[in-house]
Amino acid sequence: MASAAEQLASQINFSNFAKATELKKRIWFTLGALIVYRLGTWIPLPGIDPSILQDIFQQQAGGILGMFDMFAGGAFGRMTIFALNIMPYISASIIMQLLQAIHPHFEGLKKEGEVGRKKLNQYTRYGTVVLATLQAYGISVGLEGMSGSQGAAVTDPGAFFRATTVITLVGGTMFLMWLGEQITARGVGNGISLIIFAGIVAEMPASLIGTLELGRTGALSALFIMFLLIMAVAVITFIVYVERAQRRVLVQYPKRQQGNKMFGGENSHIPLKVNTAGVIPPIFASSLLLLPITIANFSANSGPEWLGVITASLGRGQPMYLLLYAAMIIFFAFFYTSVVFNPTETADNLKKYGGFVPGIRPGKNTAEYLDFILTRLTVVGAAYLTAISIMPEILISQYGVPFYFGGTSLLIVVTVTMDTVAQVQSHLIAHQYEGLVKKSRLKGRKG
Secondary structure: OOOHHHHHHHOOOHHHHHHOHHHHHHHHHHHHHHHHHHHHOOOEOOOEOHHHHHHHHHHOOOOHHHHHHHHOOOOOOOOEOOOOOOHHHHHHHHHHHHHHHHOHHHHHHHOOOHHHHHHHHHHHHHHHHHHHHHHHHHHHHHHHOOEEOOEEOEOOOOHHHHHHHHHHHHHHHHHHHHHHHHHHHHOOOOHHHHHHHHHHHHHHHHHHHHHHHHHHHOOOOHHHHHHHHHHHHHHHHHHHHHHHOEEEEEEEOOOEEEOOEEEOOOEEEEEEEOOOOOOHHHHHHHHHHHHHHHHHHHHOOOOOHHHHHHHHHOOOOOHHHHHHHHHHHHHHHHHHHHHHOOHHHHHHHHHHOOOEOOOOOOOHHHHHHHHHHHHHHHHHHHHHHHHHHHHHHHHHHHHOOOHHHOHHHHHHHHHHHHHHHHHHHHHHHHHHHHHHHHHHHHHHHHO
16 A cells, blocks of 8 residues: 555646745756856856867866866866866865774764764865865866967966966866755755766757757767667666666554553664765765876876876776776675665664564664665675676776766766755655645635
């Protein structure tokens, strides 16, 4: 028998959406914020020649800089005020979550509730400023050393150019961080994920046109392009299937009597997703790989020899790059799952409210049982994330396929879309409940 929430969800239609004024405001706010973001990806940094820069980036498009440009929605290739995108904030968030797991001070802040959370957010913002400043300075130095067939990329190199570049790029990253938080609070969906999602989706049409152009010129065969499109559809279908897959752990609540009434005796379940970590592991892994390699790519020609070796070994499709990428995805899949779901805390809550898993003793045994199931699920989820992210990387490096048909980009697009749709549905269900409550109150007053 369907639950009340499922019955209500089945009744949601466009007429309900039209009446949900609050939801419409949230959607319009989200769209407006994303439009502001996209406008910023076309405002260039002062002091550079865009035509020369475009020529240089076309030569390096197949490398890791092209991947950075994908996450930045083309802003990095155009070297605009949002060139760093939200990546420094993601890197700072990774560092902060790692500190919460290994350092007693940060672990204590995590347990302090709202006050501790605000303090951790403050530290994350400080870390974002530091990382963005380091990356922005590396980019400014790298830009000064760039030159193409038409001349130097920077028209007037020097301390003033470096200062303005650092201030502009750091300011752009901090603005995007604030914009993402505003979308989360006042819009629909996760703001940070939606910003990355918007950048990828906005560049997809140009990428598709570029692929068809390669087919027209004979660089790619028509059969291969058909295979590529079929593979993209198959990957999207597979992602949707796995993201919806879950293991339901049965939970029972005993009957208890209060006065003349009986309570409890119900069956419920704990839904454990196959991929609890979601899209976070590939984003975290990409962010950490891009952080040092960005500077190495810019200064490989003029810097120490070891920087050139690092750049070459971490190039697109190289064994070292694929190995590090896979290892980071697997690590963050397990790490972020442990952050999201705590078996001990869940077992304690079940014991507190009288719930138990059939055949398993409450407390420690329940926690171990949940941890055992979650570990097996995470192994499958980590393998799925690694396969989705690594296999297209090989295809991209071998055949020059655009990044936007890679597994990571499709994973982000599909997952963020599913999460956003789920949030819209939850807002509509809440609106339905509010309408039912108001009707019942009116009937009560009339009676």
